[in-house]
Amino acid sequence: MSGMGNELYGPEHDVAADAGWPGDQPRKGFFTDTSVCIGCKACEVACKEWNGVPDDGFNLLGSSYDNTGALGASTWRHVAFIEQPRRLGVQDAGIAQLPTGPEGTSAVNVAADEAQTGDRSLLGTDSTKVSIGMPSTTLPGAEDPEGKRTEFRWLMESDVCKHCTHAACLDVCPTGSLFRTEFGTVVVQDDICNGCGYCVPACPFGVIDRRIGDKSTKNVGMAQKCTLCYDRLGAGMTPACAQACPTQSIQFGDVDELRERAAARLSALHEAGVGEAQLYGADPDDGIGGAGAMFLLLDEPEVYGLPPDPVVTTRDLPAMWRKAALAALTLGAAAVGSFLGGRR
Amino acid sequence: MSEQPQPVAADRHTDTGAGRGRLGRRRRGAESVMVPDVEFTSYYGRPVLKAAPWSADIPAYLFLGGLSGGSALLAAGADLTDRPALRRTARLGAASSITASFGLLVHDLGKPSRFVNMLRVAKVTSPMSVGTWILSAYGPLAGLAAAAELRQLVPRRLQPLARLLGFAGRPAGLAAAALGPAVASYTAVLMSDTATPAWHEAHRELPFVFVGSAASAAAGLGMLGAPVTEAGPARRFALVGAAVEIVAERRMESSMGLAAETLHEGTAGTLMRASKALIAAGALGSLVASRSRVVAAVSGAALLGGSACARFGIFHAGQQSARDPKYTVVPQRERLDARNST
Numbered sequence: 296m297s298g299m300g301n302e303l304y305g306p307e308h309d310v311a312a313d314a315g316w317p318g319d320q321p322r323k324g325f326f327t328d329t330s331v332c333i334g335c336k337a338c339e340v341a342c343k344e345w346n347g348v349p350d351d352g353f354n355l356l357g358s359s360y361d362n363t364g365a366l367g368a369s370t371w372r373h374v375a376f377i378e379q380p381r382r383l384g385v386q387d388a389g390i391a392q393l394p395t396g397p398e399g400t401s402a403v404n405v406a407a408d409e410a411q412t413g414d415r416s417l418l419g420t421d422s423t424k425v426s427i428g429m430p431s432t433t434l435p436g437a438e439d440p441e442g443k444r445t446e447f448r449w450l451m452e453s454d455v456c457k458h459c460t461h462a463a464c465l466d467v468c469p470t471g472s473l474f475r476t477e478f479g480t481v482v483v484q485d486d487i488c489n490g491c492g493y494c495v496p497a498c499p500f501g502v503i504d505r506r507i508g509d510k511s512t513k514n515v516g517m518a519q520k521c522t523l524c525y526d527r528l529g530a531g532m533t534p535a536c537a538q539a540c541p542t543q544s545i546q547f548g549d550v551d552e553l554r555e556r557a558a559a560r561l562s563a564l565h566e567a568g569v570g571e572a573q574l575y576g577a578d579p580d581d582g583i584g585g586a587g588a589m590f591l592l593l594d595e596p597e598v599y600g601l602p603p604d605p606v607v608t609t610r611d612l613p614a615m616w617r618k619a620a621l622a623a624l625t626l627g628a629a630a631v632g633s634f635l636g637g638r639r
Numbered sequence: 640m641s642e643q644p645q646p647v648a649a650d651r652h653t654d655t656g657a658g659r660g661r662l663g664r665r666r667r668g669a670e671s672v673m674v675p676d677v678e679f680t681s682y683y684g685r686p687v688l689k690a691a692p693w694s695a696d697i698p699a700y701l702f703l704g705g706l707s708g709g710s711a712l713l714a715a716g717a718d719l720t721d722r723p724a725l726r727r728t729a730r731l732g733a734a735s736s737i738t739a740s741f742g743l744l745v746h747d748l749g750k751p752s753r754f755v756n757m758l759r760v761a762k763v764t765s766p767m768s769v770g771t772w773i774l775s776a777y778g779p780l781a782g783l784a785a786a787a788e789l790r791q792l793v794p795r796r797l798q799p800l801a802r803l804l805g806f807a808g809r810p811a812g813l814a815a816a817a818l819g820p821a822v823a824s825y826t827a828v829l830m831s832d833t834a835t836p837a838w839h840e841a842h843r844e845l846p847f848v849f850v851g852s853a854a855s856a857a858a859g860l861g862m863l864g865a866p867v868t869e870a871g872p873a874r875r876f877a878l879v880g881a882a883v884e885i886v887a888e889r890r891m892e893s894s895m896g897l898a899a900e901t902l903h904e905g906t907a908g909t910l911m912r913a914s915k916a917l918i919a920a921g922a923l924g925s926l927v928a929s930r931s932r933v934v935a936a937v938s939g940a941a942l943l944g945g946s947a948c949a950r951f952g953i954f955h956a957g958q959q960s961a962r963d964p965k966y967t968v969v970p971q972r973e974r975l976d977a978r979n980s981t
Contacts, residue, residue, distance in 0.1 A: 303764070358683045365685055375682060467832060469767035470753075471760040489756045490749015493767050496691035496833035496961060505692040505749050516749025597968045600682030604971040604978075608834050609764055615828045615842045616763075622827065622846030623820035625883065629854055630712035630816075633875040634720055 304610040306579035307460050314475035322479030323528060324587035325537065325545055326553040327453055328560055329599075330572065332544040334360060334451035338372040341539035345524065346371065349512055359449075365600065366454055368506035371521040372536050375599050377450040452592065452599045453545055455536070456481070456502045456521035457576055460584030461607040464494035464503050464518075472518070479550065480523040480587060490516040499583065499605035523587070550587055557589055569593065575601060582606030677897075679972060681964040688834055690961040696747035698954035700740045701826050702856065702947045704774075705849060707736040708823030709857025709880070711781055715816030716872055717865075718809055725873060727788050728864030729857065730812060734785030737778050737822075766829040773825055777818040784812035823853035830957065836967060837902065837953075837960035840895035847887035848953070852946045854880025855918060859942030862928055862935045870935060874925040877942055881922035884949065885915065898966045901956035910952030917945030 307313060310322060342348065351369035356362050359376035366373045462481045465473040472487035473494060483503075494503050495518065503520040506512065524534035532538075537547035546553065557577045564572040575596050576586030582605050596603045681687070691697070714729035716722075745754045758775070762768040787808025793801040827849040831842035838845070854876050861873030892899045902911050924938025960966040 356683075361683075367689075377682070463834065466762075466764040467767065469760070469762065469765045469771060470756040471762070472756070487753075487756055487759070488750070489753035491757070491767060492692040492747075492749060493765070493833075495689045496835045496838075496957075498689065499834040501686060501688040501834075504689050518749075595680065595972075597680045597687070597964075597972065598682065600685060600687060600964075602687050602967055602971055604975040605834075608832050608839055611839070611842055612764060612766075612828070612832055615766075615831050615846075618843060619824040619828045619846040622850045623824040625847065626709070626820040626823055626850040626854060627712065629850075629879040629883070630709075630716055630876060633713075633858075633872040633879065634716040636875055 302461075303466070303612060304461055304607060305584060307584050310460055310475060310479040311477050316475075316477045318477070320477045320479075321549040321551065322587060323523060323547070324458060324480075324550040324553055324589065325455060325523070325534070325547055326557050326577075326589050326591070327455065328544050328546065328557075328591045329450065329452040330544075330560075330564060330569070330591055330593055331542045332374070332451040332453055333542055334374055334376055334449070335541060336374050337539040337541060338453050338536035338545055339363065339370070339374055341535040342372045342521075345527070345535035346522070347513060348519075349506075349508065366456070366500075366502045366504075366520075368504040368519040371455065371519075373454045375450075375452045375454060377452075377594070377598060379448050379450060379594070380446055450593055450598070452590065453536070453540075454599070454601070455588050456523070457500055457583065457589075458521075458523060458587030459607065460579065460587070461609065462583075463497040463499060463607045463609055464520075466607070466609040466612075467493045467497045469493060476525055476528075478523065478525075478528050480525065480528075482522045482525050483518050483520060485514050485517060488517040490518065492518065494518050497608055499602055499607065550585075553589065554585075557591060560591055564591070582610070677965065677969050679965060679968045681968060685964065686962050687964045687967040688836075688961045690958045691833070691835065692749075693747055693954075695951070696743040698951040699947075700743045700747075701830075701849070701950040701954070702852075703736040703740045703743070704826055705823045705853030705946065705950070706856040706860060706943070707733045707740065707781060708777075708819035708821070709853040709876075710736070710860060711777075711784075711812070711815040711819035711822075713857050713861050713873060713876060714784060715812050717869070718812050720872070722865070722869040722872075725861055725865035725869040726812075729861055730781075730785045730788050730808075732857070732860045732864070733781045733815065733819075737774070737781050741774070741778065766825060766832050770825045770829055773818060773821050777815055777822050780811045780815040780818065783807055784815055787811070820850065824850050830953070833957075834967075835957045835961045836898040836970070837895065838957040840898045840970075841891045841953075843894055844887045844891035845953075848884055848891055848949070851880050851882070851884025851887055852949050855884060855921065855942045856880075856946035858925070859921060859939040859946070862925065862939030862942070864939075867929050867932055867935050871929065873939075874928055874935075877925040877938070878922055881918045881925075881942070881945075884918060884946075888915075888949070897970055898956075898960045901960045901963075901966065902952065905955070905959060907952045907954075907956035907959060910948045910955060914945045914948035914952055917941045917948060919945075921945055 311320060348369050348371060351363060351367060354362055356364055359378050361376045363370045363373050458480045465481050469491060470487050470489055472484045473481060476482050490505055492505050495505060503518050506515050506517055506519045508515045527534055533547050537545040554577050557574050561572055561574055571593055573592050575592050576589040579585035592599060710729040710733035714726050714733055717726035717729055745751050748754055757771040760768060761772055787804045790801040790804040824846045827846035830838040831845050833839055858873045858877035858880055862870050892902060901907055921938045921942035924934055928935035928938050
């Protein structure tokens with residue numbers, strides 16, 4: 296068991312080669328830069344369309360614009376929306392301590408109501424218009440941008456399977472359905488998975504899940520998750536979500552290069568005064584040996600629903616097997632003792 | 640225009656657990672007695688992890704698997720020390736509980752028709768794969784040993800078969816007993832080798848809790864099914880099993896950190912309290928069970944019940960620890976902050 300070394304934990308140079316793949320196909324992954332995400336959900340839609348992922352319910356969750364909730368068997372890209380009351384000074388965007396005027400949203404509302412309910416004789420009517428709360432085409436704060444800046448920011452993040460260097464889901468899969476591809480990604484083979492569900496609690500990110508639905512639902516009862524568009528990769532194409540992303544928030548490429556790109560973007564943001572920017576999943580020394588899909592976040596990971604310090608559960612597996620062996624010996628000894636230890 | 644979306648403080652809610660309807664269920668009493676516990680941030684209070692998609696099949700299997708493994712040991716001992724009634728009870732118990740286990744495990748699959756795919760590979764990194772192979776070897780042996788007990792039922796014209804069963808009974812029973820401890824202990828690794836906080840953080844002691852639980856369950860069955868004159872080893876097995884389970888469970892709770900909370904609250908809390916009471920009662924009863932078959936049977940039933948309650952309790956605690964982001968975020972945040980501050 297000790298010979299497993301980096302197969303269970305720690306940095307690993309070439310995941311595909313360690314899984315037995317010949318050749319020198321570079322490891323592929325995503326770098327999702329949330330600082331330029333606009334929350335359009337094109338990634339969610341493109342993923343559903345390309346991969347034929349069924350709906351996951353048409354729910355209104357009451358959590359900003361997020362109505363998918365979390366990654367799951369039928370949500371392989373998930374855009375998180377976080378509305379934060381946040382002092383601009385904290386963000387240090389170079390305008391700290393400047394007067395900000397009245398709180399923007401209410402000021403705009405008052406202005407809008409006045410325009411709609413005031414004297415309307417110029418329009419040839421003396422009826423007083425009543426605001427019915429229709430949305431307007433005027434941008435909030437458009438009349439006086441300096442005076443109506445709000446202490447508010449909106450974080451958006453397109454989450455996806457991390458394609459871990461040490462993937463717990465793959466390690467614990469008892470059928471070999473989950474496997475490491477030649478691109479270093481982690482994929483479920485739909486024709487093999489028997490729906491044991493073991494990968495579901497094994498994932499430290501809560502990504503993979505067993506698909507529920509009636510008998511007509513595609514791949515129902517099986518574990519499902521992002522494949523990093525294994526079929527598209529095989530044809531030399533970009534994964535659907537990255538292809539659809541209009542702001543290059545989702546970048547696809549070789550993991551080595553993406554790590555460099557992520558580091559460069561981080562220092563650019565730090566230089567620009569966005570001190571809270573941080574990378575997530577980009578460090579090969581972290582608890583999962585680094586992710587194939589890494590992120591640039593503008594707040595702590597748990598704000599986005601990500602675990603702050605995930606560790607692959609199989610790191611402790613050799614210790615667990617040793618304890619289990621010791622416990623088994625204890626049980627055997629207890630049984631022997633029970634027969635030898637008395638007269639009756 | 641008048642309906643501009645208001646900034647909602649949906650994020651950065653420091654989720655104290657209070658006011659989210661969750662703590663209300665966990666702690667009896669009203670708002671006034673609530674103590675704000677650890678502050679942490681989450682995404683709309685949603686779980687970070689996915690709870691295992693397993694039904695009651697799995698904790699039931701944990702119980703029956705342990706019962707079977709422990710019974711195989713008792714059966715072998717009874718066979719070698721000439722205790723036919725204890726041997727019969729234990730062999731039949733071992734075989735029927737492992738048969739039921741197979742049924743439960745297949746039933747819990749998302750694709751039951753593909754259960755045989757478990758045998759495509761053998762992976763030491765997958766406790767479920769290891770367990771499949773252990774069960775594949777153990778099941779037929781336990782079945783053969785039990786069939787030897789039933790050889791009188793073989794029709795007269797198939798007497799050679801009955802004789803064959805008679806010969807095979809002991810070797811099969813001994814081989815099953817050799818695998819029994821593995822059947823009883825691997826399930827602890829199965830549960831611990833997950834990101835589910837209450838299961839993973841219990842990984843140092845859970846195998847001992849499980850083998851203790853297996854011993855008390857098997858001993859309970861032996862005390863129920865065998866006359867008191869033969870059940871001496873079962874009574875001693877019960878005492879040792881109960882002691883191991885209670886001590887290991889206590890140590891587990893003190894080493895698993897925040898997630899230990901889940902063993903005291905809600906369904907899991909009720910089950911764990913019931914388990915401790917039943918195990919203690921059964922163990923005490925086993926001290927005097929040599930005098931009365933009734934006391935032996937009641938004690939045996941209490942031990943079986945206590946073992947089952949522990950398995951279901953630990954199962955539910957794990958599920959709750961996965962559903963509440965607190966058990967994921969708080970320990971990880973503490974770990975991260977400690978690392979960053981050094």
